[in-house]
Amino acid sequence: METVMQNETDNGVVSTGSSLIFLGTGCSSALPNTLCLIRPSDPPCNVCYPALSLPPHLNPNYRCNTSLLIDYCESQSDDKHSYILIDVGKTFREQVLRWFTFHKIPRVDSIILTHEHADAVLGLDDIRAVQPYSATNDIDPTPVYLTQFAMESVSVKFPYLVRKKLKEGQEIRRVAQVDWKIIEEQCDKPFVASGLKFFPLPVMHGEDYVSLGFLFGEKCTVAYISDISRFPSSTEYVISKSGAGQLDLLILDTLYKTGSHNTHFCFPQTLEAVKRLCPKRALLVGMTHEFDHHKDNDFLVEWSKREGIPVQLAHDGLRIPIDL
Structure with a gap:
């Protein structure tokens, strides 16, 4: 079984190069599920109930809104790091307190938004907490990359972040x-954020919506x-x-443990x-409390051996060294 916190390379030396940090791996409502705490079942939920009694680095079932931080180091010989955040949801401040400090x-340095739903954008106001202090807002702005559709929605949610003149x-x-x-919402229209090139991958998030x-x-x-x-065929x-x-x-979405869901x-x-995609490795995110991290990763160990593709549930705080 994996260790709860993976922050080291295989040789036991903390990586000085690029890495991926999972700031959140949970669904929109996050975990623990509040109803499991204020209206506990008998016996209580074995995923949510212990979530408030364990420290973050020992509690992989405590899941904030899904979000990834890319710690990008362009060259191993250059120790200059850029920090690129994908999505800034409702739990962003908590993620900063838990994992930026850890x-x-x-x-x-840059923010990329997958879409404009609450679990992806409602932490935008809290970005000021990780920017230099200026009472007159006289600081360099943080680039935020998003589609025109998302921009129009964010303009309604946060008009004071969009308006340029008082x-x-x-x-x-x-x-x-x-x-x-x-x-752009096209695979062949890349953009560069903080020195790293990204290709958009449009996917259906319900048949009426592109994320x-x-x-x-x-x-x-x-x-x-x-x-x-x-998956649209072009993205797949x-x-x-x-x-x-x-x-x-x-890194792929998985909401419920059984059945299906419309979005x-x-x-x-x-x-x-x-x-079908057959990557060399896969990590899963977006889980509800139907998933118990350790038990379901034990299942995935056997599945991975059978299928020949290593797959595990990710967890909040997980750091993966990677050469980008």
Whole structure:
């Protein structure tokens, strides 16, 4: 079984190069499920009930909104790091307190949004907490990459983060300083955030809605897909071993342990997609309290041996050294 906190390379030396840090691996409502705490069952939920009694690094079943931080070091010989955040949801401040401090993350250099739902954007106001202090907002803004559709939604949710000029007589108030960057919903329209190239991966998040995953990395290729109910054929081709080439790592959505859902992959669909795409390795995110980290990873150990593809549930705080 994996250790709860993986922060070291195989030789036991903490990596000084690039790494992926899972700030959150849970569903939109996060874990523990509040109803399991305020209306406990008998016996109580074995995933949610212990969640408040264990420290974060020993509690893989405590899951914040799904979010990934890329600690990008362009060259092993250059110790300059850039910190690229994918999604900034409702639990962002908690993730900073838990994992920025644990992993000694000093700032956020760029933000990329998969879509404009609450679990991906409602932490945008808290970005000011990781920016230098300025009562007059006289700081360099943080680039935020998002689609035009997401931009229009965010403009309604956070008009004060979008408006560039104050109205006559309006007082200056300290707010997060961001620089909005519109990206395309196409696999062949890459963009660069903090020196790292990303290819958008449009996927269906319900049949009426397109969310984005992202493909990145040249030495090791990573696909991050947090909200999906179906792969369009063009996207699947880009990340499939039988298509454009095998991924080194696939990070993929899995909401419920059984059955299906109209806007997310559940465990059966996730594992079928992993077999079809055939990455070298896969880590799963977006889980509800139906998943018990240790028990279900024990199952996945056997599944991985049988199918020849290593798959595990990720957990909050997990750090994976990777050469991008």
